[in-house]
Amino acid sequence: AVAKHAGARYVVVSEPNPVRREIALRMGATVAVDPRERDLADVQRELGMVEGFDVALEMSGASAAIRSAMDNMAHGGSIAILGIPTADITLDVNEIVFKLLTIRGIYGREMYETWYKMTVMLQSGLDIRPAITHRFGFRDHVAAFETARRGDHEGVVGLHHRVVVVAPEAPFHFLHAADAADLFQVAGRDQVVAACHHALQEYLGGVIQHARRF
16 A cells, blocks of 8 residues: 555565555555466566566565565665574575675664654555454453454554554554543543553564564
């Protein structure tokens, strides 16, 4: 949705999970393919693309996905790597050099700048509501995290009153203080603290697990 809103001519999603492919199409993807069945080069030919993709967002951390992105990039293209690999990955540096590729790792966000950009896009009509697959009341925060952890959905699970949003790659995100204040009035302090504490445990557990690899 963001890529389309920003003016991308084609948005191609390579995803083995059929539920996520369906969500990608709802969000505006031109084509959503199963990488086990179709190669990105075939998709390029189908769309009449001659030079390859200008931008790739790699979100799985899978070595095959990263190599596939590099193989199908246009000269001077940019690859943003958001997925976290579970093992070392070998890449062909010659391809990076001779294709003049720019590869950038992204973890988290750029404070304020990212927020301002997203605010502008939302105000100009970006609709991300099709990405929400489930909604839970704040008292059901455990079930919400379990649903996100299963990974069989794209991973935006909203807890009502917008205090916590969970996803496979983003365990929790605290929104505006006004929203939290409203929830405190409706639900009471203990319920809000319990939900936020659970989210914080999930997040810190992921950070510790990642740190142990180094």
